[in-house]
Amino acid sequence: MKKLVLxxxxxxxxxxxxxxLSEMADELISTDIVEDIGMTYPSERYIAADLANYEEIAAVLEGADMVVHFGAIGDERTFEELLGPNFIGAYNIWEAAYRHGVKRVVYASSIHAVGMHKKSDFIGIDAPHRPDTFYGLAKCFAEDLASMYWDKRQIEAVCLRILSCAQVTNARALGSWLSYDDLVQLVTRAIDTPSVGFSVVYGVSNNDRVPVDNSKASFLGYRPKDNAEFMAEKILADAPPVDVTDPGQMCHGGPFASVELGQSGLATMNIIDDKKTT
Structure with missing residues (x-):
């Protein structure tokens, strides 16, 4: 590829x-709303742009072959707070992709698009949308947008329904964990698979307790290698008893399934900020 956008x-x-990603194209354009992201990799260039501003996003996507769309507010908020970056931002990405001839959008969707399904149901990629929050609703909107732009405008899309890509700190994560190495493999397969049309795949590692079925997405070639089971003994020894009346424990969305709409789902999840530094 000549140009890839993240x-x-x-x-x-x-x-x-x-x-x-900087090694997969002649030029990687990284973008976010912060003024600066520090040192860049060879072939990487940073451009600040607001997802809710179409003109800014269109300028970034001009000449791109593909876009890996991970930008958004990453937690439950009020609908009004999510409207710009998560809803309008998704529209701006796909519309700019269409107008500039971008071949494919690789989208960071989420398990929260189907978060109210029970974990015991072992849902596949064709499970109907059942969002647990406004945040999950935004993921449903973007997935449906991606499907429509493929059907009507032939913009390919791979929607990555990420479960929990963070260090394993709770019992839910024994099944939902996506390691960073498997994340990279997942995104790479979403980029280098020759033809994807509109596709959905769960972003989860090769965990013994994995609660979703990726078999219908096997054509993407995603074969996760990591397994959270090495943490099971320690995690389960410290875990509280299961409350079968709590949607947060019984549904795929975890804490997002039990919080009030508009209230943070991450607040109780003890996410460790191990952001990579260049």
Whole structure:
């Protein structure tokens, strides 16, 4: 590829994608709303742009072959707070991709698009949308947008329904963990698979307790290698008893399934900020 665009480059997951993506194209344009992301990798260039501003996003995507769209507010907020970056931002990405002839959008969707499904149901990639929050609703919107732009305008898309890409700190993560190495592999396969049309794949590692079925996405060639089971003995020894009446423990969305709409889902998740530094 000549030009690849990464949104959300200043975020934790974006920090692990920048280096491998910079090696996949002649030029990587990393973008976010911060003024600066520090040192850049060879072939990487940073441009600050607001997802909610179409003109800024269109300028960044001009001449791009593909865009890896990880930018957004990454937690539950009020609908009004999410409207610009998460809803309008998604529209701006796909519309700019269409107008500039971008071949494919690789999108950081989320398990929260189907977060109210029970974990015991072992859902596949064709499970109907069942969002757990306004945040999850935004993911549903973007997935449907991606499907429509493929059907009507032939913009390919791979929607990565990421479960939990962070250090394993709780019992839920024994099944939902996506390691950073597997994240890189997942995004790489979403980019280098010759034809994807509109596709959905769960972003999860090869965990013994994985609660979702990726078999219908096997054509992407994603074969995760890491397994959270090495943490099981320690995590389960410290875990509180299971409350079968709590949607946060019984549903795929975890804490997002039990919080009030508009209230943070991350607040109780003890996410360790191990952002990669160049």
């Amino acid at each position: 949104t959300g480059a200043a975020g934790r997951l974006g920090s692990y994608l920048r280096e491998p």
